[in-house]
Amino acid sequence: MGVxxxxxxxxxxxxxxxxxxxxxxxxxATSGMGDASVSELGDVKPYPPIEFAExxxxxxxxxxxxxxxxxxxxxxxxxxFVLKNGxxxxxxxxxxxxxxxxxxxxxxxxxxxLNIVSFFDLAExxxxxxxxxxxDGRYYTFMFVDAWHNIIANVSRQHYPQGGQQxxxxxxxWQGALPEGAIRLDSPTNTVALLGRIRVxxxxxxxxxxxxxxxxxxxxxxxxxxxxxxxxxxTVPGQSYxxxxxxxRQTLAIFDNxxxxxxxxxxxxxxxxxxxxxxxIIPGAGLEPNPVFMAGLKETAxxxxxxxxxxxxxxxxxxxxxTPPEVSTPDWSWLLRAALTEYGILVNVKEESVYITTTxxxxxxxxxxGESYELRLASPPPVKEFWSITLYDMATAQLIANDWDKFRIxxxxxxxxxxxxxxxxxxxxxxxxxxADDVPxxxxxxxxxxxxxxxxxxxxxxxxxxxxxxxxxxxxxKQ
Numbered sequence: 330m331g332v333x334x335x336x337x338x339x340x341x342x343x344x345x346x347x348x349x350x351x352x353x354x355x356x357x358a359t360s361g362m363g364d365a366s367v368s369e370l371g372d373v374k375p376y377p378p379i380e381f382a383e384x385x386x387x388x389x390x391x392x393x394x395x396x397x398x399x400x401x402x403x404x405x406x407x408x409x410f411v412l413k414n415g416x417x418x419x420x421x422x423x424x425x426x427x428x429x430x431x432x433x434x435x436x437x438x439x440x441x442x443l444n445i446v447s448f449f450d451l452a453e454x455x456x457x458x459x460x461x462x463x464x465d466g467r468y469y470t471f472m473f474v475d476a477w478h479n480i481i482a483n484v485s486r487q488h489y490p491q492g493g494q495q496x497x498x499x500x501x502x503w504q505g506a507l508p509e510g511a512i513r514l515d516s517p518t519n520t521v522a523l524l525g526r527i528r529v530x531x532x533x534x535x536x537x538x539x540x541x542x543x544x545x546x547x548x549x550x551x552x553x554x555x556x557x558x559x560x561x562x563x564t565v566p567g568q569s570y571x572x573x574x575x576x577x578r579q580t581l582a583i584f585d586n587x588x589x590x591x592x593x594x595x596x597x598x599x600x601x602x603x604x605x606x607x608x609x610i611i612p613g614a615g616l617e618p619n620p621v622f623m624a625g626l627k628e629t630a631x632x633x634x635x636x637x638x639x640x641x642x643x644x645x646x647x648x649x650x651x652t653p654p655e656v657s658t659p660d661w662s663w664l665l666r667a668a669l670t671e672y673g674i675l676v677n678v679k680e681e682s683v684y685i686t687t688t689x690x691x692x693x694x695x696x697x698x699g700e701s702y703e704l705r706l707a708s709p710p711p712v713k714e715f716w717s718i719t720l721y722d723m724a725t726a727q728l729i730a731n732d733w734d735k736f737r738i739x740x741x742x743x744x745x746x747x748x749x750x751x752x753x754x755x756x757x758x759x760x761x762x763x764x765a766d767d768v769p770x771x772x773x774x775x776x777x778x779x780x781x782x783x784x785x786x787x788x789x790x791x792x793x794x795x796x797x798x799x800x801x802x803x804x805x806x807k808q
Contacts, residue, residue, distance in 0.1 A: 379621055386610060386625030393607035394583070394633040395663040396600070399478050400590065401573060401583045402670035403522065407448045408570035418568050419456055421523075421549055422446045425541050427531035430730035437726050437785055440737050441717050443544045445471075445525035450567040451500030452519040452593075453560050454552050457508060460484065461546035463492030468528040468714045468789060469543075472677055473498065476518035476567070476594035478670055483681055484512060486714075487790070497552070500567070508555055518594040519567025524675045528715065528789075530741045569593050579634035581626055587613040603663075633667075640668045648689040648804040649786075652676070679796060685786040688723055691804040698729075699778035701758035702805040709753055711800055713790030715740050720757060720772045723781035731773035733761075744769035757782070757805065 376384060407418075416422040423445050428438035449456050463469050469492060470485035484496055495511040500519045507513055525547065529540035552558045572586040596604045612618050612626070641650075652673070669676060690696050710716040717739030722729050728736045738745065738755060746766055747753060756762050756771040774782060786802065794800040 382619070382621045383625040386619075386622035387629045389607065389610045390622070390626040391629040391633045391636075392663065393611050394630055395636070395667045396603050396607065397583060397587075397611070398633070398637065398667040399663070399670045400476065400594075400596075401577075402667070402674065403474075403476060403478055403520075404569045404573050404590070405575055406522070406670075406674055407520070407568065408573065408575060410446065410448050411570050416447075418448055418450050419549065419551065420447065421547060423544050423547075425544060427529060427537065428728060429734065430728040430736070433725075433727055437719075437721055437783075438728060439526075439787070440531045440719060441528060441715070441739065441787060441789070442468075442526035443529050443540050445523065445527075445544065445547055447523040447549065448568070449498055449521045449523065449549075450519055451498055451503070451516060451521060452564045452567045454558055455497050455499045455503060455505075455507065457511065457550055457552055457555060458496040458498065458523070459546075459548045459550075460489075460492050460494045460496065461543055463527070463543060466490075467540070467543070469526060470677065470681055471496070471523060471525040472675065472681070473514060473516070474522045474524070474675055475516050476520040476569075477596060477600055478666060478674070479517075480678060481516055481521065482514050483678065484514075485681060487680065505552075505558060506556060507552070517597050519565075520569065520594050522675060524677075530743075531737070532735075532743055533741075565593055567593050579631050581612055581623075581630050583630075584611050584613050587611055588615065636664060637668045637671055640664055646798060646801055648691065648693060649685050649687045649802060651685045651798070651801075652683055679791065682787065682789045683791050683795065685788065685802065686784065687804060688781060688783050689804065691806045694807075696757075696782040696784070696805060696807075697778050698775035698780040698782065699759060700774075701808040702756070703808055704753075704755040704757075704802065704805045706753040706755070706802055708751055708800070709740060709747075710786070710788055710802075711792045711794045712740075712788055713792060715789050717787045718755065718772070719785050719787070720774060721783040721785065723783040726783070729773075729775050729780065729782075731775065733773050735771075735773055738770060738772055742769055746770050757784070758808075 375381075410416050410422065411418065414422055424434065424443060427440050427443070428434060432438065458471070460469075460471065463486070466486075468486050470483055470487075472483050473481040475481055484494060486492075495508055497507045497511040497513050498521055499507075499513055499515050501515075501517055527540050527543050530536040553560060569590050572590055574582050574585060577583045577585065591604065595601070608614050609616055610622065610626070612623075688695055690702060696702060717737050719737040720729060721727060745753075746769055754767065754770060756767060757774050758771070759774050759776045761768050761773070762771055784805070788795055792800075
């Protein structure tokens, strides 16, 4: 329903944008006509001009907020990268150790991979990322996302099974020579975000050490350190983290420095078309703010944030929710992109991974600490790469501390027990199963019944069976 509404609103916006007389008439009416009457139109009672102007500002402003929020949220992530994590633009932030319950580095921390995060500014010159050779069939992926959260490319095991690549990140309009053999990735924006993942078996110290060695070997450097490259003077930077107020979420302050933000990373394609449509309504877009518009804009900023927090991002089946494949390609749905950047920023494409999550047992009741649950899988997830199940505290989106320092199970869990028919029995409970052979298939929870559980099944390299939901898990049964 939300997407349908957005499409309908887009058509309205296009009509207004292409009929300048409408917009001009609104401004004229609100500047001096007050509550002047409008001719009767059949049985439809027209709005008084001021009321119409506020409604117009509310409707069009809501679309503008949702459209721009995805860009603002990407800048917030860039700001955290620099100011919260102490990293520098064009450097690599490496998470070398598998997370534990003592860490609060990001929400629903992933124990299956070691992560690399970066924000690049390509305004002056390309940046060259070096990926070491990756052997033994170890999964890896390096995902590159532009300033508007459009995925540029994945350099992954799926495309380069052995690793050992140099990736040249090239900004818009740049021309010149690159290192021989480098993969050229042309970005439509000067700002590019990176999320890299290297698979690890967190319960096996030797494997952690191997994954860390690979992580340490990933490097980035400007092209000028390898070749004679003139760096042009007076370039417009891409980095924008100093331009936003991190507390502006549900206010019109997300549009602060709007012109400069767009100058540093201009919208393109459909986003550029949207920018033209919203020119008249966005504070700071160039036109003098209309006082009558502001009341409608302030209200729509609050309501738009409520929409972002309300939209369901996943389809539900048997109590589980599966992120839909479309989340990585929001296309015209600004609401979907806004919600995606708020709750699943830098999510990968369906060919690389999907998540299946639940907080409910088979009776559709909240799963909590202090209880015991069992999940029976007729067969393990059919994957091209690997799968895992991790347990979190629903309220904090963090791992739940336990005496065993165990938070997940997966296809690489040492001693994972399969039944004679190939099925799996998996367990969640405060105490280990009575049968010692079942312990590898067990995730410790907590005796605290006030803690609601959140279970995330990660699927890497999902097959068509999973994407079509031909294979889908049953739900946890309370014991």
